[in-house]
Amino acid sequence: MNNRFIARRQEGMALIFVLLAILAILGAVTVVTIKVQSTALMTNKAVQSTLLDEACKAGADLAIERLWNQYVIGNGNTTGNLASYRVFINNLVPNNEDLNGNGSRDSDEADLNGDDSFDISEPISLQNLAGAGVTFPLALGSNNPNGQTPASISDVTITRTDDATGMVITIRSTAQAPSPSRRDPDAVVTRSMDQTIRVSGTPFSGFEFAVLANNINCILCHAEMRPLSLELNTDTTKYGTFDRIKVATLESLMFRTGSADSKIAGTIYTRGAVTNEAGTELSASTLASCTQLRSYQFSNSNGKVTQSSTGAMTATALKNATTDSDGMLTQFANLYKNYPTDSKLMTDGTVPEDFPAPFPDDNEDRYVQDDEFEQISRVADGSIAGGVAVGVAEGDYYTGTALPTSSNGALADLSDGTYEGNLILVGTTTNPILIDGKVVVDGDLVISGKVKGYGQLLVRGNTYITGDVTYADAAGSFGVATDGTENALAIVSGGSILMGDYLTIRGKNHTADTSKYPSTSYSILTRTSTKSTSVTTNSVTQTLKYGYFDPGVIDANGIVSTMLDASGNTVTRTGQQFSFTQSELMLFNIKEAEKAAEDSTYTPRFYGLRDTQPNNLFTYEKPPDEHAVRYDETGTGVRTLTNYLTYKGYSLDILNRAAYHYMNPSGNWISETTLRQIWWNDEQTRPSSGRPFSFDGLLYSNNAIFAITRSRTRHGSYTDGKMLVRGAIICPDIGVLVAGPDSSGCKSFQLLYDRRVRAFWALEDTTQVAFRRLVYAPAT
Numbered sequence: 001m002n003n004r005f006i007a008r009r010q011e012g013m014a015l016i017f018v019l020l021a022i023l024a025i026l027g028a029v030t031v032v033t034i035k036v037q038s039t040a041l042m043t044n045k046a047v048q049s050t051l052l053d054e055a056c057k058a059g060a061d062l063a064i065e066r067l068w069n070q071y072v073i074g075n076g077n078t079t080g081n082l083a084s085y086r087v088f089i090n091n092l093v094p095n096n097e098d099l100n101g102n103g104s105r106d107s108d109e110a111d112l113n114g115d116d117s118f119d120i121s122e123p124i125s126l127q128n129l130a131g132a133g134v135t136f137p138l139a140l141g142s143n144n145p146n147g148q149t150p151a152s153i154s155d156v157t158i159t160r161t162d163d164a165t166g167m168v169i170t171i172r173s174t175a176q177a178p179s180p181s182r183r184d185p186d187a188v189v190t191r192s193m194d195q196t197i198r199v200s201g202t203p204f205s206g207f208e209f210a211v212l213a214n215n216i217n218c219i220l221c222h223a224e225m226r227p228l229s230l231e232l233n234t235d236t237t238k239y240g241t242f243d244r245i246k247v248a249t250l251e252s253l254m255f256r257t258g259s260a261d262s263k264i265a266g267t268i269y270t271r272g273a274v275t276n277e278a279g280t281e282l283s284a285s286t287l288a289s290c291t292q293l294r295s296y297q298f299s300n301s302n303g304k305v306t307q308s309s310t311g312a313m314t315a316t317a318l319k320n321a322t323t324d325s326d327g328m329l330t331q332f333a334n335l336y337k338n339y340p341t342d343s344k345l346m347t348d349g350t351v352p353e354d355f356p357a358p359f360p361d362d363n364e365d366r367y368v369q370d371d372e373f374e375q376i377s378r379v380a381d382g383s384i385a386g387g388v389a390v391g392v393a394e395g396d397y398y399t400g401t402a403l404p405t406s407s408n409g410a411l412a413d414l415s416d417g418t419y420e421g422n423l424i425l426v427g428t429t430t431n432p433i434l435i436d437g438k439v440v441v442d443g444d445l446v447i448s449g450k451v452k453g454y455g456q457l458l459v460r461g462n463t464y465i466t467g468d469v470t471y472a473d474a475a476g477s478f479g480v481a482t483d484g485t486e487n488a489l490a491i492v493s494g495g496s497i498l499m500g501d502y503l504t505i506r507g508k509n510h511t512a513d514t515s516k517y518p519s520t521s522y523s524i525l526t527r528t529s530t531k532s533t534s535v536t537t538n539s540v541t542q543t544l545k546y547g548y549f550d551p552g553v554i555d556a557n558g559i560v561s562t563m564l565d566a567s568g569n570t571v572t573r574t575g576q577q578f579s580f581t582q583s584e585l586m587l588f589n590i591k592e593a594e595k596a597a598e599d600s601t602y603t604p605r606f607y608g609l610r611d612t613q614p615n616n617l618f619t620y621e622k623p624p625d626e627h628a629v630r631y632d633e634t635g636t637g638v639r640t641l642t643n644y645l646t647y648k649g650y651s652l653d654i655l656n657r658a659a660y661h662y663m664n665p666s667g668n669w670i671s672e673t674t675l676r677q678i679w680w681n682d683e684q685t686r687p688s689s690g691r692p693f694s695f696d697g698l699l700y701s702n703n704a705i706f707a708i709t710r711s712r713t714r715h716g717s718y719t720d721g722k723m724l725v726r727g728a729i730i731c732p733d734i735g736v737l738v739a740g741p742d743s744s745g746c747k748s749f750q751l752l753y754d755r756r757v758r759a760f761w762a763l764e765d766t767t768q769v770a771f772r773r774l775v776y777a778p779a780t
Helices: 002-074 082-090 228-232 284-288 370-377 410-416 580-598 641-648 672-684 755-759
Strands: 138-140 151-163 166-178 188-203 211-216 223-227 245-254 262-264 266-270 273-275 293-296 388-392 422-427 433-441 445-459 463-471 488-493 497-499 532-537 540-545 560-564 570-574 605-608 618-620 638-640 659-662 693-701 704-708 723-730 733-737 749-753 764-778
Touching (some): 002 188, 211 580, 211 733, 463 488, 580 618
Parallel strands (some): 211 723, 223 749, 445 488, 488 693, 723 749
Antiparallel strands (some): 532 540, 560 570
């Protein structure tokens, strides 16, 4: 009995183990099955997601092919200006400024392109564009065993929003694919993605430079250029961590090999000739042995400026870049002669080929027409709420004899970021110019004093910087106010920018004195209102008057010249000597004439001191000295522009297709007499210990920038002939006259590059349209 019972019990236990084993196997099979199904589902979802994403991208590419590639093909496989693209796109997609699509203009929506209308348009389907040849849904790939299409493009819609320098186009691409779920085999999954692209003027890379100009000459007589961050640093652990700066000239570089003394903590890029003052081209080996223009050492692997344990820098010779085994220029050289224009060959970074107009210039005539300026003025987003602001309407005149101390209605007008007319802005320590955002001035600008805030002044005409323009910073700080406000200013001028007294001549001379330069004994004084002395030359005695307010100390714009003053009276001026400004204008005019003679389609830009074109526009061509100072210089020197063209055998038709730009205030709304009184007043504020003429921020001009100071020893100026710029200077033509180092050896022109200027203002060159992909993201 017992054995039989034990056997049955053992059989029962075995059955239980078998059942448990079966259950375990079934469980394992179930888990594996679920895992397989889950993995398959996840794989299917991943595949589906990839298919949907690729289908959406394909839809966007189809749209780009129609919106950009077809433009390039139709334009001869090249690109034109922005205006040409607008003609193309206007036939395809209308402009839409209704950003939220509610059918009305809301408070945060603007006339973005400045055409004085608010455009509303529904999205356009790609298949409806003429010539698109696309039908939706558009299948992608091959059918699967179930006869389903893996993915297809179900719709592509396009919207376009213009602004002053281009447009943002949003392409919404929708794709569909079969659902990975087996519960509903006919179900589909859809996805919509937005691809934004920008078609606009070519982005300008010039703000990477401390100085960028077509031609650089006098600025390199006694200059020191360094990174501002290095200059401000007091942390010894950061020595050697500051990036080099860059200086570039697009047409020519000249410096006086016998008297210059300049150092740059970075790299010089040149195109065209590098010459001395006599016009003799300087070879790479000559530059390498030159001690008048040098670079501070920096790393040839990362471009960081080399500093010792005390923070000192070491000057080194300029050595032209070498090439590697592939014939490419090596990086991190301190000199690049004839830097290439092909972007593929610019191994040390992009150097622009030209200077875009700061305002739309669709006809490329170098003028800022009303409709071109309006495109910018209507999208002004800033304001000026502090300082003294005095506006002078077009046709009116400023009647003050000095800078104003109280505002008129201009300050209220500037609350919306625009002023229609000429404008004077003055800031003090207790009442700085408070700027916020983009402010446009439909006229000239006169500015002096303290500035607080982050903003840009976009000036249609000339800008006159009549005294220090510096940030209202907290003590011991730069670019930050006491309350934490970031201070950053950009002055962008459609005309020219003139810093300091651009009118006063160097000095007086006896009419019988035929020397080129007047005696330093009779230099015009900056702090003495009247001064005279009796001078005898060749038995002729004359009284020379060379005080600041004596007659004949202003450039007459010819040996005898007339002009109308603010009251409409005729003013006659005489004098043989002319100003540094006129001397530079003569050189610019020759270069423009040569370009126009070589290219019959080129629009030259000719400069004049006052708006009396073209009879009182001048040129100078007489090596070995680049400058003249006398209208009556004998020989082949000074000529009127018309006479120069005839002398060279150039067509006088050049005058008919030229643009003319003048230094004087438009319509003489502020008189030269008043400007000189303002410069005089500024000089009187400077202490006997000396204070450089200073500017903080970015200077960008459509034409020329002149920066001028007078020396203490020759002219008695308490600027000590020095100028300090903490920012950057970018313009086609630049003229800087500073007096040279004082006894301490401090350079007279110091430029400390504020790397922040790269973000101060975004400029796009509308003469050359460009395409950029922006954001690709799920549709919202």
